[in-house]
Each structure stands twice: as structure tokens, then as C-alpha cells.
Amino acid sequence: MKKLSVLLGIGILGVLLISAKATNFCVDADHNPHVSNHNPFAEGLQIEMESANPDASEIVLLEEEEEVDLGFDTAEYLPLGFNAYEGMELDVEDIVILEDEEEVDLGFDVAPYLPENFDAYAK
Template identity: 40%
Template sequence: MKLVFLMSSLILAASTVVTDSPNEEPDDLSSYKTESVLSEKAHLETLLFHNPDAEPIAIEDIHVLELEEEVCYGFDTSKYLPSNFNPLKGKHDLDWSKIDLVELDEEVNLGFDTKDYLPKGFNPYKGMYKHARCNK
């Protein structure tokens, strides 16, 4: 795990040095030191991804730490909430089968008449309800 962290840090550092160089791009690419950068990148990738001495890491060995940060508002929130307040009360009590969802149709005003830009006799629903016929 330390090797993976070290190699990824080195690759990040190497790519940062390459991309954030203040030098302007030269007209002649032969004077640019791309070969040394590419060889260093290839060396780091070989160490990171093709190291035969490194043992594979089991997924059970990876531990994720979740840090819980305390939020400080600078005042006591309990003074402004009802007594016995529970923010999670009723969270899972909704019965979605009893709730009617209503979609409101909103009129869209584009600011111009769309009929002026469509062919004569245009029907957007033409052919929508044709059913395939089966020959027996």
C-alpha cells in the first residue's frame, strides 16, 4: 500500500512538473527534453504496475476511515427546536402507493410562431399509432 501511494505521488509530481512549466513551447521540438520525461514516466509506470516483487493487496486489507466532523454553528440549536425533536421521525413512513403524483403541464412560449418554420400539413403524430398487420 505504501508503494502504491509513493508511486502515485511520484507520477503526480512528475506530471505537475511537466504541465506547469513556465517555459513557452519552442518552435523546434527537437530541443525539447521529451525523451527524458517519457523515460522517467515509463520507469515510474513500470515500478507501479509491473513490479513482480509487489504482492497483490486483498480487498479485505483495505480499511476506509470515515471521519465525522462536528459542525459548530456558534449557538445552541436546541433552543430553536421543539422539545423531543427527532429529525428522522417519519422518514420511512411514506406509502407511495397512496400518493397521487401529478404532472403539471406548463405552457411553453418560445416567442415566435412555430408554424412558420414547419412544412405545410405537418403532423408530429403521423404514423405514431400504426399497427403492424399479420398475414395469416
């Protein structure tokens, strides 16, 4: 009898749950509650694409000037008219590029295989 009452209770509960009507609160432009244009995945993807490819004009750079307190006045120890940034302009012509030339060792002497007075750098 106990099994029968448990089975009957589960059956009634199942019928009640199946017969319950769920309502959809998403409404489109035509006020059709069964059609929804809301796509959170597409919105998230759009936000991610916008943040991955920002426009250079939209980037705001904030530089905070940090003030260092040494505990004494440095102006007393510097010459008059001292400018720490004087001569700091970079000139492209002043840049020297050093290239290390690799010496190739073939393991044998190549001179017998080349013509006489051979110069690889001659024009």
C-alpha cells in the first residue's frame, strides 16, 4: 500500500508539472512572445571584437608624474641654468649599426678552387 501511494503521488506530481504552462517573457518587435532576437553570445563576441581592435584615436594614455623626495634641495648642488634634458634629442644619423660578420669555416682551403687574383668584393 505504501508503494502504491508513493507511485500515485509521483504520478500526480508529474501530471501537474507537465500541465504547467510556462510563459516566455521575450518579446520581439512584432510583439510575438515566441520569437527572440536576443543573443548574448553574439553581444559578447561583438564586445570582444571591439576591445581586441581598438581605434588608435580612442586610446587614452594617462601618465602620472611621480615626484621623488630626496630629503634635501638638489638645486643647491647643481650649477645655475642646469638642464638635465639638454642634448637629449635623437638624430638618426648619429646611430651607428654594428654588424658582426660571421666567419664561415668550410673545413678545407677554397683557394685552389678559385681563379687567380679572385676578389669576392670587387665590382
